[in-house]
Amino acid sequence: MEYSLHQTGRASIDFLIDLRLQSNRLEPLTDEFAKASGVLDESRLAAIDCEDMDAIQAHVAPVMHQSRKFRMLRLMRDWTLAQHGHIAMNTFEEIRGELEPQLRALQDGPTRITYAPDLDPPAYWDGYEFHRSAGGWDGHDFMGFVHGELIHSKMVDDTFANIIFKTRSDMARLSQLESPERILDLGCGSAQYTLGLADAYPEAQLWGCDLSPRQLEQAQRRANERGLSWNLFVAAAEDTGFEGEQFDLVTSYAMFHELPASVARAVIREAHRLLKPGGSLLIADVKAYHVQDLYSRWKADYWNQVHGGDPFWREYATTDFGALATDVGFDDAMWFGVGPGNYPFVLMARKANADSDRQPA
Amino acid sequence: MTTQPSSPETLLSPADLDQLGQALITLTKELWVLKDRQLILEAALADAGIVAEEVVDRYQPDEMLNERLRAERQRLIDTIIDVLTADTNP
Numbered sequence: 001m002e003y004s005l006h007q008t009g010r011a012s013i014d015f016l017i018d019l020r021l022q023s024n025r026l027e028p029l030t031d032e033f034a035k036a037s038g039v040l041d042e043s044r045l046a047a048i049d050c051e052d053m054d055a056i057q058a059h060v061a062p063v064m065h066q067s068r069k070f071r072m073l074r075l076m077r078d079w080t081l082a083q084h085g086h087i088a089m090n091t092f093e094e095i096r097g098e099l100e101p102q103l104r105a106l107q108d109g110p111t112r113i114t115y116a117p118d119l120d121p122p123a124y125w126d127g128y129e130f131h132r133s134a135g136g137w138d139g140h141d142f143m144g145f146v147h148g149e150l151i152h153s154k155m156v157d158d159t160f161a162n163i164i165f166k167t168r169s170d171m172a173r174l175s176q177l178e179s180p181e182r183i184l185d186l187g188c189g190s191a192q193y194t195l196g197l198a199d200a201y202p203e204a205q206l207w208g209c210d211l212s213p214r215q216l217e218q219a220q221r222r223a224n225e226r227g228l229s230w231n232l233f234v235a236a237a238e239d240t241g242f243e244g245e246q247f248d249l250v251t252s253y254a255m256f257h258e259l260p261a262s263v264a265r266a267v268i269r270e271a272h273r274l275l276k277p278g279g280s281l282l283i284a285d286v287k288a289y290h291v292q293d294l295y296s297r298w299k300a301d302y303w304n305q306v307h308g309g310d311p312f313w314r315e316y317a318t319t320d321f322g323a324l325a326t327d328v329g330f331d332d333a334m335w336f337g338v339g340p341g342n343y344p345f346v347l348m349a350r351k352a353n354a355d356s357d358r359q360p361a
Numbered sequence: 362m363t364t365q366p367s368s369p370e371t372l373l374s375p376a377d378l379d380q381l382g383q384a385l386i387t388l389t390k391e392l393w394v395l396k397d398r399q400l401i402l403e404a405a406l407a408d409a410g411i412v413a414e415e416v417v418d419r420y421q422p423d424e425m426l427n428e429r430l431r432a433e434r435q436r437l438i439d440t441i442i443d444v445l446t447a448d449t450n451p
Contacts, residue, residue, distance in 0.1 A: 007397065012390065014430070018438055019438055022442060068445075068446055079387070
């Protein structure tokens with residue numbers, strides 16, 4: 001997709017990115033404040049259940065709020081969270097005239113979407129603006145482009161040192177499968193990870209499902225632009241409606257931290273049902289809490305669960321996905337951090353071959 | 362008869378401070394957009410000698426101008442951060 005931003009949108013996005021990056025210099029100063037305050041000293045933690053994140057929040061946050069630098073860091077991050085969706089949608093409107101015909105044309109091609117007009121969206125997803133993105137996943141007629149391109153490719157990727165696409169592409173190669181015939185990407189969104197899968201396994205048939213029609217339309221454009229033929233479906237990952245035992249690899253990137261634990265379990269169970277005997281499960285997502293020290297855990301929880309528009313972050317980060325996969329019936333489940341700083345965190349597991357007597361729990 | 366000034370009072374409540382902070386950053390953003398626009402306009406005038414909104418809207422900064430914009434933008438942001446976080450600020 002060829003497009004150039006107009007001045008107001010470009011300058012607004014540049015401002016938002018630099019506000020985030022420049023304000024990050026306050027974070028090490030607030031870390032020093034935390035250390036100097038003694039809030040995490042053993043004597044002050046003695047009466048606290050360190051597995052109880054609510055108790056940790058109640059203990060640490062009021063102390064950190066005494067730091068002006070911390071309060072201002074919070075203020076600036078709150079602003080970027082509250083404004084990024086609005087800025088992205090306004091930026092789109094500046095260039096809609098030249099962009100819309102191109103976007104509509106790219107929906108015509110070998111990649112097709114099967115819509116689900118009668119689908120009743122699950123309560124954990126319906127109407128919720130994850131990451132505090134104004135407009136959510138579907139709140140604009142081109143929200144797939146707005147979110148996938150303007151928010152993710154421009155704002156988020158620039159803010160996180162351009163690792164968004166690279167990390168997804170690296171993960172796609174981690175399955176250790178030589179030539180899977182059929183791959184399903186659960187919660188594929190606008191296909192940032194699916195594109196990595198297509199690069200890693202160019203001969204495979206790719207399927208993707210997501211609850212958001214608008215995000216799938218952007219996935220469709222990205223696939224068609226490259227001449228790829230994917231099967232995209234509007235469906236919940238925990239209830240795809242697909243026939244069982246038809247995929248060699250069921251995979252997902254950065255979806256599980258947006259699911260309640262009960263739904264995460266249902267998705268793993270659905271993946272087990274969908275995989276052929278001997279097939280592989282590969283899930284990548286944010287870092288689990290158990291590999292982080294107490295202060296890092298508090299920060300992750302504070303900025304994401306409590307203030308970042310990620311209501312299920314804590315449930316995800318405290319779930320043992322290795323044990324869960326084993327419990328559901330997978331073999332050889334491993335739940336571990338990959339790459340610098342244990343990001344992303346990965347679940348790899350295998351469905352037993354047909355001659356195994358293993359039964360799902 | 363003159364009206365005596367009332368004794369100093371704090372008009373805004375603590376609950377207003379977050380909103381005030383949000384507004385401040387929003388104004389900073391707007392200021393930046395205008396400053397950015399001004400610099401672009403100057404560059405466009407120098408390049409083409411044309412004064413037109415369309416020219417500014419569609420102007421794509423080259424690497425050198427982008428660097429200049431980035432430096433100005435970061436300076437502006439740093440100025441605001443310094444004010445907001447100064448230890449002597451009441």
